[in-house]
Amino acid sequence: MDDSISWRLSEMANGMERSRILSIAASVRAMIAEGKSVAPFTVGDFSPAQFDVPSYLTDAIIESVNDGDTNYPPAAGLPELREALSDWMIHRYDLDVGSDGIIVGSGARPVLYASFRLFLEPGDGLAHGVPAWNNHYYVHLNDAIDIPLMGTPESRFLPTAESISHHIEDIRVLILNSPLNPTGTCFTRGELQRICELIVKENTARKSTGKKPIILVYDQVYSTMTAEGVEHVHPVQVCPEIFDYTITLDAISKSLTGTGLRLGWMALPPSLAAPVIALIGHMGAWPARPIQKAAAKLYSKTSMLEDFFDDLDLRIYKRMSALKNGLDNLNRYGVSYVEPEGGIYLSTHFDIFDIIGCETNEEIRVWLLEEAGVAVVPFQAFGLEQDSGWFRISIGAVSVDDIVQAMDRLAQALRNAYGS
Numbered sequence: 001m002d003d004s005i006s007w008r009l010s011e012m013a014n015g016m017e018r019s020r021i022l023s024i025a026a027s028v029r030a031m032i033a034e035g036k037s038v039a040p041f042t043v044g045d046f047s048p049a050q051f052d053v054p055s056y057l058t059d060a061i062i063e064s065v066n067d068g069d070t071n072y073p074p075a076a077g078l079p080e081l082r083e084a085l086s087d088w089m090i091h092r093y094d095l096d097v098g099s100d101g102i103i104v105g106s107g108a109r110p111v112l113y114a115s116f117r118l119f120l121e122p123g124d125g126l127a128h129g130v131p132a133w134n135n136h137y138y139v140h141l142n143d144a145i146d147i148p149l150m151g152t153p154e155s156r157f158l159p160t161a162e163s164i165s166h167h168i169e170d171i172r173v174l175i176l177n178s179p180l181n182p183t184g185t186c187f188t189r190g191e192l193q194r195i196c197e198l199i200v201k202e203n204t205a206r207k208s209t210g211k212k213p214i215i216l217v218y219d220q221v222y223s224t225m226t227a228e229g230v231e232h233v234h235p236v237q238v239c240p241e242i243f244d245y246t247i248t249l250d251a252i253s254k255s256l257t258g259t260g261l262r263l264g265w266m267a268l269p270p271s272l273a274a275p276v277i278a279l280i281g282h283m284g285a286w287p288a289r290p291i292q293k294a295a296a297k298l299y300s301k302t303s304m305l306e307d308f309f310d311d312l313d314l315r316i317y318k319r320m321s322a323l324k325n326g327l328d329n330l331n332r333y334g335v336s337y338v339e340p341e342g343g344i345y346l347s348t349h350f351d352i353f354d355i356i357g358c359e360t361n362e363e364i365r366v367w368l369l370e371e372a373g374v375a376v377v378p379f380q381a382f383g384l385e386q387d388s389g390w391f392r393i394s395i396g397a398v399s400v401d402d403i404v405q406a407m408d409r410l411a412q413a414l415r416n417a418y419g420s
């Protein structure tokens with residue numbers, strides 16, 4: 001970096017990493033613009049051409065704009081939206097924080113950032129699974145101590161009570177995400193219960209010493225998207241005592257496939273709400289009034305929402321099936337995956353180092369892109385540094401046909417490389 005730039009910036013800004021996923025996605029977009037056949041399995045976004053948001057929502061946004069809803073919204077969110085979201089959280093997850101415990105922000109990111117700011121002092125331990133989406137950036141932003149919990153294919157890349165127990169004394173905030181980005185795997189009841197009980201036990205012990213408790217940040221932005229036979233579980237459903245220590249994050253970005261509409265929320269014990277409202281206010285990270293009004297209407301229509309989520313599950317299922325079929329056919333070349341359980345991602349193992357003659361994930365990524373037009377993100381972008389051949393495939397921007405064609409190109413490229 002140019003000295004005169006680093007001299008002017010803060011240490012925090014100097015050390016800030018650019019999102020690796022967005023850099024890869026930008027290069028893929030450039031190739032597509034040049035007319036190359038590339039399946040963009042990279043971004044965790046939804047292409048509006050493939051996944052449209054409910055028209056009831058967009059109609060209500062337009063109506064609200066036409067009604068002149070252009071002034072500041074209240075800092076915590078419109079009362080009718082907080083009410084509707086509170087009812088939804090009870091209906092769907094048995095989580096009752098009341099409307100006072102719901103605070104909205106412009107997407108999940110501001111409420112995620114707020115949850116870290118509320119509890120972490122510089123030097124506090126922030127524990128998170130690896131691979132996982134973006135946590136390592138938040139460790140840096142908060143000057144926290146990084147406590148990575150290494151996932152393995154055997155644990156479906158999820159952190160376990162056992163892995164957490166090794167660091168329990170150093171943890172101030174534990175973030176869990178289920179369904180998990182980047183792996184598409186979900187906690188079972190038993191797995192989540194063991195983790196929650198461990199936290200409650202540790203916090204009970206801390207009470208008598210005055211040491212601050214472990215706060216569980218539970219990021220469930222993909223919670224409405226689960227594969228057939230898989231249930232999404234919320235911590236209070238398996239361990240009611242965790243309520244006082246749990247911050248739940250959710251958003252319409254993924255659930256309604258409306259990443260650009262920018263509406264997320266935090267559900268937390270209402271006694272903790274005041275500083276969050278102040279922080280969101282200082283950041284000015286409120287969602288616009290029209291999206292709040294529209295979401296309040298939609299979230300009052302439970303059956304309309306449930307229908308949308310069922311249909312979305314079906315659309316995800318069709319894409320995942322095409323993908324799994326294609327990858328199953330490549331098994332003999334060393335391609336495998338972890339069964340997807342939720343969200344829009346598939347963890348894929350391209351153990352093709354010998355076939356294409358390389359040593360790093362980056363070389364595999366470039367080979368897949370250039371030889372097969374398959375754009376994927378290596379697990380290094382999610383904190384797993386080893387060159388182990390693991391990649392994230394996202395189906396948010398592709399059709400079933402795009403997937404079938406990409407798998408055909410990949411099969412051909414592997415056949416050529418293998419010489420058969």
Ligand SMILES: Cc1ncc(COP(=O)(O)O)c(C=O)c1O
Pocket residue numbers: 044106107108109110112133177181219221251252253254259263264
């Ligand atoms: C697990 C997870 N949490 C939070 C977010 C952020 O969501 P939003 O776009 O609402 O800020 C994402 C986005 O990819 C995500 O994957």
